Amino acid sequence: MQAAAVLPSAPGSGGRAQARLVLFLLLAPALVWLLGLIVLPHIDLAVLSLRVRVAPREYAPSLAQYRTFVEEPLYWHTFVRTALMSILATGITLLLAFPIAWTIAKLVRGRAKSLLLVMCLIPFWVSETVRTLGWMILLRESGVLPAVLVQLGITDAPVELLYRDATILVGLVYTSMLFMVVPLISALESLDDSLVEAAYDLGGNGPSILWQIVIPHAAPGILAGCIVVFMLTLGNYLTPTLLGGKNSLWFTEQIYTQFITRFNWEQGAAFGFLLLGLSTAIVWLGLKLTGQKFGEVMRRS
Amino acid sequence: MIASLPRPAWLRAGTVAYALVFFAFLFLPLGVVAVFAFNDAPYPAPPWRGFTLDWFFGGKPGRTGLFADGPLLASLWTSVVVAAWVTALAVLVGTTNAFLIERARFPGKQALSFLMLAPLVIPGVILGISILAFASRLAQLADSWWGLELDFLRPGLPLVVIGQFSYIVSIATLIITARLKRFDITLEEAAYNLGASRAAVFSTITLPYLKPALVGAGAISFLMSFENFNTTLMLVGSDAPLTVMMYGRMREGATPVLNAVSLFLMLASAALALTLLRKPADGAGR
Numbered sequence: 187m188q189a190a191a192v193l194p195s196a197p198g199s200g201g202r203a204q205a206r207l208v209l210f211l212l213l214a215p216a217l218v219w220l221l222g223l224i225v226l227p228h229i230d231l232a233v234l235s236l237r238v239r240v241a242p243r244e245y246a247p248s249l250a251q252y253r254t255f256v257e258e259p260l261y262w263h264t265f266v267r268t269a270l271m272s273i274l275a276t277g278i279t280l281l282l283a284f285p286i287a288w289t290i291a292k293l294v295r296g297r298a299k300s301l302l303l304v305m306c307l308i309p310f311w312v313s314e315t316v317r318t319l320g321w322m323i324l325l326r327e328s329g330v331l332p333a334v335l336v337q338l339g340i341t342d343a344p345v346e347l348l349y350r351d352a353t354i355l356v357g358l359v360y361t362s363m364l365f366m367v368v369p370l371i372s373a374l375e376s377l378d379d380s381l382v383e384a385a386y387d388l389g390g391n392g393p394s395i396l397w398q399i400v401i402p403h404a405a406p407g408i409l410a411g412c413i414v415v416f417m418l419t420l421g422n423y424l425t426p427t428l429l430g431g432k433n434s435l436w437f438t439e440q441i442y443t444q445f446i447t448r449f450n451w452e453q454g455a456a457f458g459f460l461l462l463g464l465s466t467a468i469v470w471l472g473l474k475l476t477g478q479k480f481g482e483v484m485r486r487s
Numbered sequence: 488m489i490a491s492l493p494r495p496a497w498l499r500a501g502t503v504a505y506a507l508v509f510f511a512f513l514f515l516p517l518g519v520v521a522v523f524a525f526n527d528a529p530y531p532a533p534p535w536r537g538f539t540l541d542w543f544f545g546g547k548p549g550r551t552g553l554f555a556d557g558p559l560l561a562s563l564w565t566s567v568v569v570a571a572w573v574t575a576l577a578v579l580v581g582t583t584n585a586f587l588i589e590r591a592r593f594p595g596k597q598a599l600s601f602l603m604l605a606p607l608v609i610p611g612v613i614l615g616i617s618i619l620a621f622a623s624r625l626a627q628l629a630d631s632w633w634g635l636e637l638d639f640l641r642p643g644l645p646l647v648v649i650g651q652f653s654y655i656v657s658i659a660t661l662i663i664t665a666r667l668k669r670f671d672i673t674l675e676e677a678a679y680n681l682g683a684s685r686a687a688v689f690s691t692i693t694l695p696y697l698k699p700a701l702v703g704a705g706a707i708s709f710l711m712s713f714e715n716f717n718t719t720l721m722l723v724g725s726d727a728p729l730t731v732m733m734y735g736r737m738r739e740g741a742t743p744v745l746n747a748v749s750l751f752l753m754l755a756s757a758a759l760a761l762t763l764l765r766k767p768a769d770g771a772g773r
Contacts, residue, residue, distance in 0.1 A: 212587040217579045220602050223653040224609075227621035231613075234620055284507050289502055292489045302506075309513050313714035315733045316749040319531075320516025322737065323523055323746075328532040329521060363513070382489050421610025424716050428737060438612045438717070445616050445721065455620065458613045469608055486563040 228462075232314055235455035251456035261440065261457070267439040269464060271351070272419040275358040276412050279366045282359065283411070287370035292379070303371070310364040318428050322348065325429075349431040357425040362418055366411040372399070373407020413472045420465055437461055516751065524746035531743045555746040561730035563722040563748070564714050565644065569728055572648045573655055573712040578705050580652075581659030582697070585667045588660075604661075604697050606654035615721025618650045643724030650718040659704040666700035707765055710756065 238248035255261045290302050309317065324330045325347035332344035347353060377400065385395045401408070426436035441461065444454030523531040527539035529549065539545075545552035553559065588600050606614065619642065626640035639645040670693070678688045716730045723731050729752075733745055 209587075209591050209593060212583050212591055213593070215583045216587055216599065216603070219580060219653065219656060223618060223649065224602070224606055230545035230621045230624055261631060270668055285502070285505055289506055298726070305510060306513070307756070308760070309517055311710065311760050312517060312749075312753050313730060314716060315714075315730045315737070316520060318754060319733070319737060319745060319749060320518075320520040323519050323531050324516060326532070328530070330533055333533045360512070360516070379489050383491060386492055390590065417608060417610070421612055421717060423720065424734065428734070433538040438610070440574070441612055441616065442720070443688050445619070451620060454616060456618050461610060464612050465608065465610055 197259055227476045231455045231458060234452055235459050239452065253454050254453060255456060264435045264440055265437050265460060267315060267435055268420060271355065272416055275355055275362065275419045276416045278355065279359045279362045279415050280408065281414060283363060283366040283370055287367050291371045291374035306367050314361055314424050317360065318357060318425055321354065321429060324355060346431060349433050353432040354426050354434060355430040358419050358422060361422065361425055362415040365418060369407045369411040370404065373404040377403045409472055413429060413469050416468055417465055420461065489723045495522045505531050508714070520746050520749045521753065523743055524750045526743060529742055530740070531746050540702055543742040551744060553751065556744055559732065559744065559748060562727050566728040569644060569648055569651070570712040573651045574705050574708040576652050577656040577659040577708040578701055580656050581663045581704055582701065584660040585663040588664050589667045603657055606657045611714045611717030612721060614653055614716040615650055618646065618653065619721055622646055641724065642722055644726055646722040647719050647728065650722045651712045651715050655708045658711065659708055662704040662707065663697065666697055670696055706759060
């Protein structure tokens with residue numbers, strides 16, 4: 187390493203050797219973390235996914251794990267289903283979050299504004315387990331909502347609202363809301379009010395201003411929110427398994443089953459890589475579409 | 488439409504109505520959890536059978552309250568211990584990372600700071616399995632090469648701490664770097680000119696400046712560790728932290744003691760949020 191570290195305010199003589207020592211001390215934890223916990227484990231996982239067991243404790247390199255994924259309809263159905271449901275959940279989250287973000291960013295001022303913002307944050311200080319417990323109490327057959335429906339005379343007997351796809355979507359949208367609202371608010375706040383006023387004076391109406399002024403301006407925030415929500419939804423385990431039960435067919439569940447229940451690590455590693463690939467591809471595509479830098483998006487969200 | 492433009496009455500009414508429905512949606516699950524912590528029935532379900540504190544203080548069989556439920560309290564404590572370790576490690580390494588990004592110059596720095604963000608886009612389940620598989624390979628190698636039994640590499644709390652740390656430190660790094668970036672380096676230079684040693688400058692100038700970011704990063708790390716489920720589930724051994732324990736009981740259909748512990752968590756995180764939200768306001772007032 188010839189281009190040695192120069193810490194700006196290194197004083198006096200012997201600064202160079204000292205600076206090298208400091209650089210080493212700062213670099214060591216970062217390298218241990220990134221190599222030891224991120225890079226090497228993922229390489230190991232890739233190796234694991236590319237081998238097959240031919241005899242006890244004997245392995246041969248093979249694409250068998252990925253072939254199983256393609257040939258077994260259950261696996262790739264689950265994969266496609268997880269992806270589609272995640273896209274749907276992301277879209278719904280965006281639609282529901284946008285009016286609230288607009289209200290907080292543009293319509294209310296002062297104390298009311300910070301109050302509404304804090305009210306958006308509060309539910310997410312509580313763990314996802316607790317929020318899911320709330321939905322289970324609300325939706326299960328003996329729960330609150332079916333009882334209310336019977337009281338109102340809408341259904342004759344309590345209906346089971348858990349274990350449906352719509353329920354999984356409600357849970358996923360709920361869990362993701364914060365990660366959409368916050369980037370949207372910061373994107374909308376940076377929109378100059380006078381632009382909207384000018385558009386209005388020039389004869390624009392609500393929808394045209396929204397399409398031609400607001401959305402183009404907020405696109406980076408919208409994208410940041412969508413990427414984060416999609417990623418979190420795709421990798422979610424708790425909400426689909428608890429709200430969807432046996433019907434949830436979520437891909438993370440397959441990974442868990444292979445890894446922990448069946449102890450088939452090779453297959454589980456292959457599934458893990460497929461999920462990681464999908465997640466990375468979507469993030470990359472999203473960034474590419476709007477020409478943004480990864481670091482900027484992460485910092486903004 | 489923005490506030491300065493005329494809005495028709497139906498749009499105003501619509502905005503208010505939507506906001507009400509939205510916040511009802513946000514708070515409904517939490518409200519339900521809190522209310523049924525006090526219902527005098529063996530399951531958290533309607534109808535309302537009267538008020539009771541049994542699910543907090545009860546000790547009778549079938550009616551074990553939170554403070555008499557040994558396994559639940561043990562898992563709560565496990566979560567606290569894990570979160571404390573993760574917080575300490577994440578803040579420490581987050582600080583060294585911040586100095587590395589902001590102060591040091593070395594080849595490959597760009598790539599390194601890019602890589603530091605990567606854990607945030609890796610699904611938690613995959614972080615979990617990759618660390619599980621890698622740790623088990625290391626344990627196997629240690630066993631076959633040196634005959635060493637490295638128990639901490641088997642599923643269990645040390646591995647949970649490592650797994651959670653692996654991505655929480657990214658967040659701590661972001662928070663601390665953001666504050667260090669705004670630091671006025673001339674303050675340090677002035678102190679050096681006045682004859683202060685490196686250690687003295689660090690402890691009297693730089694560290695006090697960073698303190699709000701360190702506290703903030705610590706609080707967020709603690710909370711994220713406490714609430715983590717995905718990574719933890721893959722790495723957990725016999726001692727389950729609270730989220731994993733609650734998950735197991737929720738699948739079986741548990742008594743309202745889970746509501747009681749949830750309410751306890753809500754109050755604890757509300758208290759944490761309030762102290763954190765107040766702090767900066769105090770500082771600005773002075």
